[in-house]
Amino acid sequence: MNDLQNALLAGQFRYILPEIVLAVAATGIFIGGTFRSGRYLWSWAALGSLVASLFVLTITAGFVLPSGEAGRTATFSTPLLFDSLANFVRVLAIVAGILLVLFSWNEVPDRHAADYLACLLVIIGGVGLTACANDLVSLYLALELISIPTYILLYLPRHDDAAQEAALKYFLLSIFSSALLLFGFSYLYGLTGTTNIAAILHTLYGQGGGDMPAVAQIALITVVAGLGFRITAAPFHFYAPDVYQGAPTVGAALLASLPKLAGFIALLRVLGFVTPDGVLVPVAGRPHVLPGMALSDQVPILFWFLAAFTMSLGNLLAVLQDNLKRLLAYSSVAHAGYMLVALAAAPYLSERSSGSDGVHALLYYLVAYGVMTIGAFAVIAFLSTPERPVDNVEDLAGLSGSHPYVALMLAVFMFSLIGMPLTAGFTGKFLIFFGAMNVVGEQADLYRWLAVIGMLNAAVGGWYYLRIIAVMYLRTALRPIQGRRNVPGLVTLIVCAVLTIGLSIPPGANVLLDAVKNATGIKSTPSPIAQR
């Protein structure tokens, strides 16, 4: 360690101030919750700290990053890296956190509200740190910072058998997947002799699979399996329906959005789909390796099969479901499949500047999927009361009569999940499938087939989403849905619905697409102050 590295390491703290704000606030709420209970007080506190964190993030994003020689040293030695992708994901995580706090405003019992909200803040901080991680150690710690509070959060709000079983299932499979991921990490370290992700990628891109190709393959498979649990890719999806069904609605919404975001970002980073400056330096005597193929040139074909299997299985099993949360769980598996299509096509698309980049499409779809799925879960939570729970599809009958506006918003979310035009889901699917169709060269046919499988799946998906809409509009209820007066829940719904439509048409679509493109540019953050 020389002086420059020490200075860079010490300088990292001011960049993670947003996460530090969240951690301090969470600690305060944990301690304060032992003195005062009450969900309104702590919900306001959590909302305030999330807004404060967002504000701090806008300031820290303007800080000058080390450049030149110092920047190069920072990339290859510091545990955290603050590129524009990291900042993009941190903003997403905090916005999702604000939505989830509003969502849970009236869902959590007073007694557990403080602990619940503090755990939520820690999870948001964990997602932010995952996005910044540039070292296997920090990546592992950030992912655990998401997992460990999630166990508590799934367990806290309800104490019935189903919730406990869901918490248990999630816990056991989560530690199993962590072990798989760590096994992959140990082989990655063994291959390259460093835990710094940028240095690992630099070494791997320089020498291909290295002198130990078998080790590289095992590392690839275990890392993908370990992260596959978080993104609910089949065959690692099997816990999702049970856990979503048993968990409280807000917990299910959280599981469907934040761990997926973190899992995909971790995949992008570890497998080298996005690389910091200075990593992809051409090495003499070695052909140029496509991004994402650092570990092995089998990466696209692995993701091809994973994508086809995940979306087909998710959609086919969703058709059979009656329970709404189970249905949304399988739909979440299916959407993970669509996102994997983007990942499978990404290596071949990055060479071309046709505007259809796999990573862009993936990031756009992550945002769109997060908004519409949080919205769909928020509708279920908004309509359910202990006396008249909304569990099954049939329970939504007659919703258009009793709650016309809520029914309209649920219809918007369902149309977006199907992928109808004028919704974010359509734009996302368009970007992904258009990207897969655009692959040229030897693999072109393979990816056309993948796009066709994807479109067939979207058609199958239409069946079960339309069934919900049909029940809502065409059937009458035996017992009308009551619903409660719940202003924050309604605000969540409206924000999600507005975003679902707004992100698909200009100007919203352009804003998001520009943000996504800027994020994967992996330049150092544009700052108002001149780079020194």
Place this chain on the structure above:
Amino acid sequence: MTPVGLQSYLVLGAILFGLGAIGFLARRNLILMFLSAEMMVQGVAVNLLAFSRFRGNLGGQVLTLFMITVAACEAAIALALILMLYRRRKSLDVSLWQELREPDQDAVIDEEPLPLPPMEEPSPRLTPAGPAPQKREEEVSHV
């Protein structure tokens, strides 16, 4: 005497990891399932330490230290969760938790149930030394 090479350590790590994975999938006792997952992590630790020695830097050892710390946190949560579940079912058998499953799927019923725990000797009781004291009205209503 031949020195022990990197490969031997990797094989040891892989065996520990594999035994842990098999244990996790085959065991039905909640605590043993958790310990099996911990054994997988220990296999990873062996790998990391061997690679750390082989590569001649401390990166792997640092990751191992963090891993052990996180495993301790997870153990704390695991034991709390398992205790709550035990209180509800009075058993650590994981197959008692099958409420959440596909709607048309039957519960998996064991052909060979776990052996019942041996009956404990009932604790010795003292012979009553006199008539039991009368309970007051409000205490009775609470019971």
